[in-house]
Amino acid sequence: MRLPKVVGNYEIQDLLGQGNYGEVRRARHLRTEKCYAVKIVRREFIASRHFGMDIRREMSILMAMDHPNIIRFHDVCVGEEHIFIIMDLAANGDLFSFVANCGPLPEWRARSYFSQLADAVTYCHSRGVYHRDLKPENILLTDEYRTLEVADFGFAAVIDKHYDVHPLLRTNCGSPHYCAPEVWNNERKGGYDGSKADAFSCGVILYCMLVGAQPFHDSSVDLILAKVNRCEFDVPATVSAAACDLVEGLLRRDPNCRINLTQAMLHPWTSGKALAKPELLKTLHEARAHTA
Numbered sequence: 353m354r355l356p357k358v359v360g361n362y363e364i365q366d367l368l369g370q371g372n373y374g375e376v377r378r379a380r381h382l383r384t385e386k387c388y389a390v391k392i393v394r395r396e397f398i399a400s401r402h403f404g405m406d407i408r409r410e411m412s413i414l415m416a417m418d419h420p421n422i423i424r425f426h427d428v429c430v431g432e433e434h435i436f437i438i439m440d441l442a443a444n445g446d447l448f449s450f451v452a453n454c455g456p457l458p459e460w461r462a463r464s465y466f467s468q469l470a471d472a473v474t475y476c477h478s479r480g481v482y483h484r485d486l487k488p489e490n491i492l493l494t495d496e497y498r499t500l501e502v503a504d505f506g507f508a509a510v511i512d513k514h515y516d517v518h519p520l521l522r523t524n525c526g527s528p529h530y531c532a533p534e535v536w537n538n539e540r541k542g543g544y545d546g547s548k549a550d551a552f553s554c555g556v557i558l559y560c561m562l563v564g565a566q567p568f569h570d571s572s573v574d575l576i577l578a579k580v581n582r583c584e585f586d587v588p589a590t591v592s593a594a595a596c597d598l599v600e601g602l603l604r605r606d607p608n609c610r611i612n613l614t615q616a617m618l619h620p621w622t623s624g625k626a627l628a629k630p631e632l633l634k635t636l637h638e639a640r641a642h643t644a
Contacts, residue, residue, distance in 0.1 A: 355392065356431060358382070359390075359436050360436070362388070362438065364379055366378050375391075376390065376391050377390050388438050388439060388440065391436075391437040393407055393437065394433060394434055394435075395434060398435055409505070409506075411437060412510075413481055413505045413508055414505060422501060423439050423492060423502065425439055440492075440494070440501060442501060444495075444496065445492070447488035447500065447557070448487070448488035448489045450488075450493060451488060451564055456561070456562060457562065462561040465561060470617050473486065473502065473550050476550075477550070477613070480511045481511075483507070483550055484507045484509060484525055484550070485508075486530060487557065488557055490503050490504040491503070491557070507526060511546065528573050529568055530557070531553065531580065533580055533605050534548075536580070537581055547612060551613050552602060555603045558598065559585070559587070562587075563590075567603065568584070585603065587599060597621065598616060601616070
């Protein structure tokens with residue numbers, strides 16, 4: 353990809369990675385010298401019906417978002433051959449690389465990350481935005497690994513609050529390891545609930561942080577999807593009972609039995625109450641058994 357060295361007020365620098373529709377590079381503001389991430393997309397993609405719609409939707413979503421755990425849109429520059437989308441620079445990489453390098457995270461850190469993730473995704477849902485591609489690769493780390501930011505809204509659905517189920521939520525999309533069963537198995541002819549599908553993905557991410565591996569893994573996509581469809585996974589004994597309970601609540605096959613993210617944030621493990629009052633976990637089990 354041949355790129356200009358300067359676009360608008362930004363100097364284009366080293367390659368950081370690849371997004372759904374283009375590469376991501378570091379960009380330095382010429383006046384302030386502050387560094388940003390720039391997503392670089394060929395103009396021919398913008399002009400195409402399919403890719404262009406996804407990219408324009410992602411830009412409009414990012415411009416409307418205002419949350420400390422969602423990547424911020426700053427600027428857009430138009431070149432002869434490319435569109436340059438200027439966003440926050442996550443100096444500490446993504447969550448996937450962090451877990452791959454460090455292994456299972458201590459539960460205090462996993463709790464902090466999960467709380468930020470759930471709060472950000474709940475914020476999106478309150479504005480009719482459903483991410484549909486939540487995975488560790490799309491979660492960026494900043495502030496010396498203390499803060500995460502949700503990124504890459506290329507597959508997101510935006511729903512008008514006047515509709516119960518938007519046609520867009522019948523689309524199979526996302527990554528097999530992290531998608532909810534109902535997204536892929538087409539059992540729900542009326543579509544699927546985006547908030548419940550995102551909650552499932554958050555549960556997979558939580559599992560990855562606690563265990564250092566994916567819950568649904570196999571040698572082929574078909575075998576992975578079969579495991580996802582059965583919600584077939586094991587939680588190692590190294591994971592606390594409270595954390596295990598939360599993971600199992602989020603990774604339920606039936607979306608109607610799956611806990612939502614608001615419930616997940618109030619869960620004894622997330623709130624820290626399980627540490628002080630283990631009997632709360634027993635109460636939660638009893639309440640869930642009563643409503644099952």
